[in-house]
Amino acid sequence: MRVNLPELLAQPVQEPLWLVRGVFARGTMIVLAGEHGVGKSTLCYHLSLTIGAGLPFLGRVPTVPTRILYIDEENSRTDMAKYVSRVWHGLNRPPVDQIQLEHFSLPVQWQPVLVKLAREWQPGLVIIDTASSALHLIDENDNA
Secondary structure (H helix, E strand, C coil), rough: CCHHHHHHHEEEEECCCCEEECCCCCCCCCCCCCCCCHHHHHHHHHHHHHHHHHCCCCCCEEEECCCHHHHCCCCHHHHHHHHHHHHHHHCCCCCCCCEEECCCCCCCCCCHHHHHHHHCCCCCCEEEECCHHHHCCCCCCCCC
């Protein structure tokens, strides 16, 4: 469908409902990618703990507190505990009652399970770590 660009640009722009001001808006999908071991999971745990407690993200950026559904499909239970514990202690042990943490909870037919978890918990943010594991991709470089 053709878009009338002048008409589109004449419309007022609505400010998004930010979870992290200027970075993460409610209702958007964000993909965090990087090499193995660079800290993606640690960053996501930091994101979930700060938003869950309404603390500034990275110590600087305001957040809006909301419930978090975090599904860790990547890390061993030992690594998961290590990452989340380090972040939690580094943030001076904020409350965690707004975070539901799931570990290897998504089966091959994952969509109904994710919908059920989301309906039960009603999160404002869902983090799936990592999508390639959650989607059961054999080769994450194969888009076919």
